[in-house]
Amino acid sequence: MSIAGTLAQTIEQRSAAHPKPDARLTYGTAGFRTKASLLESTCFRIGLIGALRSKSLGGKTVGLMVTASHNPEEDNGVKMVDARGEMLEASWEPICTAIANAATGEELVAELNKVVEQKSIDLSVPASVVYAYDTRPSSKPLAEAMVDGLGAFDTNVTDGGLLTTPQLHYLVLALNTQHEAQPYGSPTTEGYYAKLAGAYMSLMKGRPAPPPLIVDCANGVGTVSLKGLLAHLRDALVLYPVRTAVGQTGALNNGCGADFVKSKQRLPEGFEHEPNVHPGELLCSFDGDADRIMFYYLVGPATDPANFRMLDGDKIASLAADHLGELVHAANLDVNIGCVQTAYANGASTTYLEQRVPITCTPTGVKHLHHAAEKYDIGVYFEANGHGTVLFSEKAQRAISEADTSKMSPESAAAIAQLAAFAELINQTVGDAVSDMLMVLVILAMRGWGPREWDATYTDLPNKLVKVAVADRTQFRTTDAERRVTHPEGLQERIDALVAKYPSGRAFVRPSGTEDCVRVYAEAEKPEDVAELASATEALVKEFGA
Template identity: 55%
Template sequence: MAAQLPLDDIARLADLHPKPGHIRFQYGTAGFRTLGSVLDSVLFRVGVLAGLRSKKLDGKTIGVMVTASHNPEPDNGVKLVDPRGEMLEASWEAHATSLANAASTEDFLQAVDAVVKNAKIDLSKPAKVIYARDTRPSGPSLVASLEDGLKAIGAETRDAGVTTTPILHYLVRAINTKGTSAEYGDDSEDGYFKKLSGAFKQLVSGKPALPPLVVDCANGVGANAVEKIVPYLGDSLTFIPHNTATATPGALNNACGADYVKTTQKLPPSLANELKSGERGCSFDGDADRLMYFYIDARNQFRMLDGDKIAALVAGFIVELVKNAGLEEKIRVGIVQTAYANGSSTKYLADRLPVRCVPTGVKHLHHAAEHFNIGVYFEANGHGTVLFSPETQGTLASYEPSTPAQSTALKHLRNLVQLINQTVGDALSDLLLVETVLAHKSYSGVEWDSLYVDLPNRLVKVLVADVRAFQTEDAERRLVSPRGLQGKIDALVKRYEGGRSFVRPSGTEDVVRVYAEAVMKSQADELAFRVAGLVYDETGGDPATRPKEFL
């Protein structure tokens, strides 16, 4: 007799987690994300879905991370992690959304049954799930709801506790590759820290000591990771951690962290007196999957080194190592960006390696990067990583160098494979990667920053009645609808030297985002606001109520 869904158990526990009637949930790039106070039913249902996903994949372990990353503290969220540590397969996002929005327990049971039938799930297979959370106050109660969902579907579970999103992704891959030729590492936090620190120490061995690094931990779970890795690193790198108040109510991501640095383009106030001229620092976000660098220049001015700058630094270094190892004919290095990448970074990189532009969203970048032998991707917001294809890893493992210089470069490439968390953007892993390149190049922030000069840019949000009216093409760089609007934008852009602007609908709120660049800051600002004005007019806004800055 075929295995059946434990409907009574699911129904009994589902009744404890009713869906709020007034909210529609949507599983997107970041999973589900909204106010933590309304997510109880969603977490329960995600628990059931995670169990079904594991059964679908023959009992491979699925990950569940409870976090809202860079969002304010009242928000929370949840996302599923597939067996290789990658994001949930896109086709299952619809299943997640369907289960989350079932109005009643009866509707939910029907939706679960539909997922089982549509995905052809063998219910006799085991379900295995590992889960973790960040430091948000709403985390413990939401994890309890998740655990009820996992219990309802009969999943075998492992609680990874309070940890970073990248560590959870690492653990999922390590569990599922254990004992195979593709073994990723020991499936523990200790295994993660040993893997990263061991590779880093090899990479900087013999290099001049790096100056201490100021690390803004966003008052989030990254503070725990920084504290834990210190003994593993020994004297190879010294951290000066700030914003480590993980237990202080309201502190998470508040006037600190990677998103604050990127959007305000200034130092967190808490670091105002911590950096002197020439010194560098960096910021994590709340779950430690984004990284922003910065330094103070000779005029005592703040200078930001964002994801584009990290990509340029890292990609250039890897291309050089591949060439020095004598592998440029066998290994193709490429870089993936979105339309938000600064035009100067695209020009700089395109002169050195293939560049591909894809729509905004980590899943698009990650999949595109997989098409290169070594694929580098970093969003301007500081989320990114480097992917080494299985074939490339095989090449690096078996290649016989013919000179000492080739041997050295090959050793560095092999260590980079170990240092870089290839499952997801990882602030701690990326930090060690950046510090490796700085040590090899003997760069300070000044030399790094001078690789290319950013074009001044501005990002503006316009509140619209119906965000669905805005449709794009060409990796979100051009509007298809509303009809005629792109032509008006093109005409406007031509009036500005070095002008570039695009308009794209937000995937998470009823706003349209307007990005603009020009050779002068005042012109970039003016172009952004003029394009925003066109968008405002297009949505039928009354010109008399048009915001002054859009005029």
């Protein structure tokens, strides 16, 4: 079966209404992402691909999300969510790239037919797609172009509307498991809120509510998500959402949000004037589509930048792995727990975790961490930027649900109940700022900790990240989860010689996946050593990249 006749004509006619710009786009970890003005044809075509992907899975629902996450407001993007709520299967990434870059309507149909043949797709199978979008001014029009593509295949389309990216991931898995013996959850946004709120209140039962938490929503869709959650939590949690100017031109991710806090290592702009910002109290920031979270606190007045302390993805991973590991031990379950990091993880966090759980290091990109985490019974993964989650394997969930608590000590029975609730609280499809926020608050409450106690578990090594412009980033090739350079030849030996000069020194370089540059990361015991090491490594990259 192939795309021909009336269907081919329909696709070509609709494609002509969404002309392709003179730009080449590549589908990567973040899907397609570029200036919003260049994306209309790509969004139309991802609608076509979404329909084919659903058909290839026997009609299971897949998701399409229009968002550019932490990027500036003028950018946008689109990515696909596979049937289990995970990121798109890797073999479809080059398919997306080829279809997005087909020059004409005829070439587009030809590329689609290649997919139909390659994947043995039965075009008579009804397709099902749910889509959503973030708060950018360009998002809804781009979503409409996507729907035009879906319509070419007469797809069963569900409009999720304005959602966070993690909510769309949740909906896809919930829709596809709603008729199974153990559905993931009710396939609605209210079902999402009810699941998280119910698990949170179960874990917090009998415990004092945590102190009020200021949440920087990055002027994005997390604002809407928090309101929905609070309606279900009632008085169980007090949140003060700020930076909530959804729809205000130029506000999204501007001087605020998780990426700003992480990259600038400072409070969001204007926080020193917020009436509820006080030293010693926990604060957090979402990014624009609420799939990342960054925690932080102050050790003194907000007017002094030196009083800022950051609790990033490494700290979240350490907190989660430590606590869940203790619960597994207390429950006496025959399951393993491990943690996945990238080369960007602070060396102090790796040392801390290695003493508690097995560690896996993967290349940068959430898809790599997610797949590595699936190899553990309970896999914790977080990038330093605050994007991550915890995965409970079928074996782990079965061990928890089938445990005979009547024959256990009260401590073991309580640990089983808590693990079951954590599996409900954590959005296992993808990193979710809202879910991760609740997880952290629960663990801190259970441990009787505030931000200072959490921060004191280990002290981050001073570090620095530098971008170096080069003529051709592709000449830089890496191995060992991007921690060592194989090309240009001789560069790694020079880096090793530099690193050896500094106590606790570490440095690596890797080509950017999205920009024409090479990223240099350096860390050491002393800030002045970090500055020297980063500068010297940057000079080497320029020398070898000339």
